[in-house]
Amino acid sequence: MPQNSFIASLKLLHWLLFMPSAWQRYIAQLDEQLSPAFALAHLDNQHWKNKQLWHLLWIGHGILSFWALAIVCVVLAWQNVDSERYLLALSYIPLLSLVLGFLSSLTISVAFGICVGFFGGIALGLPVIYADEIIFKMVDTVAVIQVLLNTTSEQPSLILPANHFALFSVLAGVFIASAAGSVMYTTLRTAYQHPPYRQIGSIVIGVIVSSVIAFLVISLVSPMTRYISTLSSTAFTLILDSAINSTGLAIGLICLLQGAKWRFSLILGILASILISLLTYLDYTLEQYSVSNAIIENIHAGVENAMLYSVLFAFPYVLAKNIANTWAGVIAGIVGSAGTYAVFAVSTGQYESEILAGSVILAFFAGSTLNWWRPVVLYPFVSAWNLMLYHTDEKRENSQTSLLTYHSAFWDEHQHWPLFGLENYLVLVAERNPDEGKQAIDYLSKTNQSWAAQEAQIELDALRLQACDSVQSISHAYRQLAAGELSGPASALLRTFSRLSRDVEAALSQESNYNKRLALDAIEERLDGLLRELTRSSELYAQRFRPIAEVWRQKLADYAKELTAVVESRQEINNPYIIGVPLTEHQEIFVGRSDVSANIEQLLLERRCPPLLLYGQRRTGKTSLLNNLGKLLPSTIIPLFVDLQGPASLAKEYSSFLYNIGRAMTTSAKRHRELILPPLDRKLLNEDPFTIFDEWLDEIEHTITPEQTILLTLDEFSTLEHTFDKGYLDENSVLGMIRHIIQHRPRFKLLLSGSHTIDEFERWASYLINVRTVHISFLQANEALQLIEQPVKGFELQYTDEASQRVMQVTHCHPALIQLVCAEIVSLKNKQHVEERRLAKVEDVEAAVPGALQHGRFFFADISNNQITGESLALLQLIADQGEAKVLEETWLQEQLPDIKDFDACIANLLQRELIVRLGTGYRFQVELIRRWFIRD
Template identity: 25%
Template sequence: MQPRRLTAVFDSWGFERHSSRTSPTLVELYRRRDNPHVRTLAVRLGILLFLATPLLAISASLVVSWNNPAFAWDGVAFGVALGVAFGVAFGVAFGVAFGVAFGVAGGVAGGVAGGVAGGVAGGVALGVAYGVAFGVAFGVAGGVAGGVAGGVAGGVAGGVTVGVAGGVTVGVAFGVCCLIVYLRVPIYALEALWTWLLTTLCETGQLSWRRAALRLPFHYHDVIWFPLPRLRPFLVAAGKENVALGNSLIAEAADTLGQKGPAQKALVELQAWSLERAAQFRWWARVAELDLDFLRIVETPTLMRSFRDAARDLYAAERSRSHHHKNAALERARTTLQRVQSAIVGEPHPEYLERHLLSVARTWLAVVAEEQASLAISMRERPQVPTPFVAGEVLRASNRELFKGRRDLTRIIDHDLTGDRRAPFLLLGQRRMGKSSLLNMLPEHLGTGTQVVTLNFQGLSGETHLQTPHLWLEQEVAAACGQAPSPPGRTAWGETLKWLEQVDAHLQQQERRLLIAIDEVERLQDEVERGRTSTDFLDLVRAMGDRLGRVRVLLVSAHPLARLGPHWVDRLISVVQRELGYLKPDEARELMCQPIDGFPDIYPPGGVERIAEQTRCHPYLVQLVCDKLTFSLNANERLQATDEDIELALDDALPNAEAALFNALWAQQTVDEKTWLARLARAPVPVARPDRVLKGLIRHGFVEQRAGDMHVAVPMFGTWIRDRKPEDEPPRAEAKDVVEAKTTPLA
């Protein structure tokens, strides 16, 4: 039984550990003499102490007594008896493991020492001391309960080697003792041969991997300093044959001294094998969850995460019925795998894992190529309308093709950043108008001379710095400007302002600018009303406009400042307001007809105009209706839409528009505003002199004048308002200044 496992067995039997011993005493074992395992253990220890000790002592004495007529055999008997006696005594006092180890080592050493004299005895003493020191100290005291092999080998080999050496210098003898006692080279040679033999027998089919695994040397011997030859291929083959067995063997081998390296390499090979099998059988979902054999027992390295990302895209492609989405997912997977391949090839000295993952990447790329070829055939045989429209998601650089228009606004922002202008900006726009998408596109439009840092206050409630949002700003700016001075990290926003002045001076030297964009800044007011933060952040924004030249602030909101509260108007009185409104008709047409290169002409005559009219060129609604239309065409396996398809897409889009847009737009209106919108939704109203409420609705794009009448600007929104339940509508009230006769348009 392996010493470390012997200690574990003692623990499982409930024997209490002490600082002075790691095994039970003979008395404790005697109390459990009815246990068959205890009896078996006692028999083994007894054989080792009472039988093996005399045999080892006699064998060693035969070697030492060669050509030594003065050898005293009676001294051997006395030494063995004395060692065994001390072993029993120590077994009672300090535990059976220590007692047996000391008894065997002392018996053999004492027996040999009793039979010789002079230098030889001194050599034996030296050898015994060395053997016992390393065998017992590294065994018993180190928790390897017993260390019997080390003690025996030390006593015998050390005594014989140094004794026979005689006149040889102590240094040479000491070195030989090191090889034999500490490194255990003779034992290792036998274990290496045995491992090689087991692997060969298994490979030739003469022995099963499971049976051979029980006979591996590291099961019985912890202190194997060197890797066992052919252990790695044994572990790999056993793992392929039986996953549970492979995992168990790798874990056990990795827990021993010299077999950790082979175990780690075997695990790498099995991981690569699992990934290749996953590609062969298309187990993308399992790879995405790291639910493959041999991938669950280790931390996930960076390259392995890349395979997980590729598997997610491949799984998405497998489940998608859209040719466009399937092709996009396959292309993302191919790009990810090519990056892995390039990263490994670019390494001058790739690690063992990287070398094997390179082969896996090639296998996966071949599978992706097969899937793309199969998709190309499907696209020719069963063509579909591409479905590139993204409704509701923030556009990023990866889908910049869908970002249409806004060029005039980006030019204005770029213009406002130049010169000596310092006041903060306010970008005002309705919900889902594309404000966040615009922020993502600003770096490309503004160029490298302007660094854009974006904070989204939508997640302010979950931020660590909820009460001190200026510290959040510090962190983001410091991360973006790597060469800037270190931020102070203090609760007073005045310290942040002083630090930003240093950043401003740094940017001045580099002739660069910094734009800090704060998306959904109105969420700050929500937290102020909850009492979880204050308006001090607005003081910082105002002070930044007064004292900084190269650092500018862009606030993004769906609400005008007056609606957020008087403190917003007071703190930001000098703000430069820019509005993000509906797309222009030609921009909306481009979005519908050319969302991506090669998009087919799917609309009936007048269909584009119908969608533009009903959505009022609202970017979210345009994408939503077009997405519904393309989905319907593909579901019915048609490539050309009819007028009925357009109307059906408009109707199908209403539930999504309600959840994602209309409810929020309606909730932000006052009672008077809701009254006006409900009235206009029922029928256009001619107005001679609009009141304050109606003027506000016109200013913010909810109401428009057409042919002298007031209309809800977005007909889809008007339809939704008109179809609302009666209990959801505001109380009916006659709007002021409504006249029946047609009036002149508003100036």
């Protein structure tokens, strides 16, 4: 809030009309518990001690009343009116604006009071000024009766007859009340929304309350209008002024209904009545003094009319609000006050009911729809303003602060029409000042102009991708993309580039030039496919991103040539081994597992094939096998691979969980069998996740041919336990769905994969009935030998028979450990002289072991930290310390470790983890390389 009170008052008005969220934040600073539409009657003693509240009232009523007067005086100066009208303006408008605003803030809401006080002071004051007299006072306003008692006098040519000013005043009152009510409700509506049925019910309640009040007032006032002609002007005035006192008490009653304390309400009502009575007395007492009487009369009229306008809206508003909600109160207040004006105006006979009713309805509709038509009317002007700002910023220096904050998108929250050119403006600012651009995009992404924020973000991402001038910069590009934050066709494209960037980073992290080139070749192939899709596509963003894909493909191709040249110049041995990540179907190094795949195929041929569990210790090649099932199984079996360690297990709701599973299934079908599955609608999933997913499975069954079978593979299924324990998903619902697929979809076969047996998840056994375990462990000897000596075609390193056997001994044909040791051997051989480089000997194997232990430390640490207990660790260390292939008797082990409480359970755990093997009555390490990790220093 600005320090200057005059500027702060205009800022306050701007918030209410254009930025209700700023008003909400300001009120939250006063008190977080206060509603944005709070009334002064709601406040307690502690609130009144807040200096910020008094400052709000001062600028919202005192300063804005001054502004209302100033605007009227400017209009009068422009019209060159006489000094008497200036005197009328100075004495009537400030009191009308101040009292009307304050009473409305007291009985209705502060937001309503500020608007109605400022605009009411102008719109209700000008007719009085131009008519050169007080057209009517309080109760006179309701009936428009005073017009009948006035004698028509000659008016200047500029001035219309008085009854027309009275009609204009009525319509202005209806419009101002409707507009202020709409503004007040807007401050709430941006905070929360009522469902449609509740809004309709609120409108009905509001109209009913207003109709009842109007009927009661008509019943009381109509008999009086029959005898008006028999009364003198003085008698009539005395009757009306007496009725005014009861209006003061009505203000107190409204405050009581709003929740104010009864003492406060009673005192306020009495003071209001006394004030009116005092002004009435002074009005008649000073009648002989022309100037003083004119001032007092104007003040009197201003206070009376302010009370009238506020009471007519406040009473039905409070009743309907207490019955239903704020929206009902707004409707009741508008309909009630407008209806009261209209009914009594018609009863005077001065206006035809059809014309008056139509005028009042039009004023009501115009005011209540202010935030609908105002943006349309202002659109050409703000568009010109925004364009001027953009062109001005284009010519400014980069170091200067931009003018973007003056763009209407940042000061008009009600503008629903797209502000064309805003996206280009955001890009301009973001390129010059990334922090400022990011803040602007983040802000606009939550407004009606979110489309511009998205378009700007897409263009900025495209520019970042376009700026990648090397393979290294391509590998880092994903870190700055907003692919996951966007929606629409561009989001899919950006996700594709993000994945490509990540894959390039993974490729560059490979230690061998051979694997780098192999991975980059696969990425280049995917870029070729992307280019073909973009060429054929008619999507909006296809042409924007196609040149980027071409540049990326060329950069990768050039880099791959450089790698080839380096390898050839140095005569290096290509290192095809891949450490730490599963092998895909594109990687030639995958060998063996024919026995496991044959077992799976045989089980799938059974008509009522039970769910299968691919069980094996970590890093034994489970995921690599699943990735390659498309090559190992017949074409009639469609493997759909889902990695539950990915997005699926991170989902916190069923729709996201099922959508991620469906997306993985779709990708796998396309990759393994070139099969296009039906799309899974995410919006429908949000409505009824399991039903929609089940219907999608029906569509899949209709898509495949009768002889085809779907193999749904869920890798690392045990990660679901974490999701269940966190309470993100319900165990019964998810496992119940899986059981339903097993029992009722014979064309769907289920293959789970993990390093835990079903016995370790006893509570899951009832869902996964009759699970058949397929064990995957070490490679067969011939498979291990192939992985050592011929991992890929044309492998240039040869092994002596003793060296090959030594690799198999230290790894026990463990696939991950073979790759770990052999990768280290290739790395060491490439450092040797060319004449020694092509032949690996036993001493080379032994030299590679320390490096293999170091590079594989995460694998070995996982065993000691996550797979075994503390007692098991002590037992492993004891066995490891005794030397290679040393068989240790069980009795000796028990004697050495008497503190182990359950020796049999400890041994059983190590056997299940395939860390030790039983030989007769003793035990030894199964894998020599693992034994060396556990040797104590």
